[in-house]
Amino acid sequence: MADVASSKERRILVAVDEGEESAYALSWCLKNVITDNSKDTLILLYAKPPRAVYTALDGTGEVEEDRLGYLFSTDITAAMDRYSSDVADCVIEKAKRMCKDLQDVKVETRIENGDPRDVICQMVEKLGADVLVMGSHGYGLLKRAFLGSVSNHCAQNVKCPVLIVKKPKTNAENK
């Protein structure tokens, strides 16, 4: 069966974010899914949450864009936008560096605006991904409680296989 795998072109979409878990998911994917002599295309996707969601992540609930304009001066919102763009570039760069040893695999990057749950599901479809790889959380505990698990949402909504990678922990979090 191995020859089938290596002769096939696969589009592997890896959702990356600021978290260590997504870096681990990418690394696991590079070691276990990607075969370097294949015609795989690896797409690194970063979903940049819109400003309203960023604020909502603080636990205060969703704040409308108009209200944000009222709360913050133009300078501040511009600085926030710049900051989130810098974060996006930084995450994508870090992910690309992790893939530097790949020789035959084409690596593409995408930065898309929107709620990660929606962005990831939409991109899977739009880019014709054959498999989606992501960390199991993608958010910290507080954000996750508010937004729900991104991986859960994606696993339920995308049509292609989903590989959810959890960063190993030493403590027994689960029974």
Add this chain to the structure above:
Amino acid sequence: MADVASSKERRILVAVDEGEESAYALSWCLKNVITDNSKDTLILLYAKPPRAVYTALDGTGEVEEDRLGYLFSTDITAAMDRYSSDVADCVIEKAKRMCKDLQDVKVETRIENGDPRDVICQMVEKLGADVLVMGSHGYGLLKRAFLGSVSNHCAQNVKCPVLIVKKPKTNAENK
């Protein structure tokens, strides 16, 4: 990175059941995860639901074993047990046949009694699986509504990476 993957021993646990989706998940795994020249061990796991769960699956709610004994004669319960054992053997045989082209990969099989959600999570830990592969449903619509999604439960509770494979559909079930 490919050499790291092929030189590493991985224990790949595939949860199989009666459904087409689990057969598709196994087939996807054989084509995309397993490398035949590796030292991978492929473990095919079938979780045989206990009789009480079987009955509960009809949508009448969980029925205790004692109550079952009252409802059914010994003959009937024996026939039901035999039937579920036959199903288990049949599923495992079918899964093994799908793996017949693997040459260097060791294939092991396990049949365990219990709710698939618990069995799969326990076996991942007990067998030291490096990755769990399963279909996204594992149950039909009615059973799923009652029991919840097996793959959801496992993705949340096991510590290793989980690959959830959905059988492609032609109709657009999801947005």
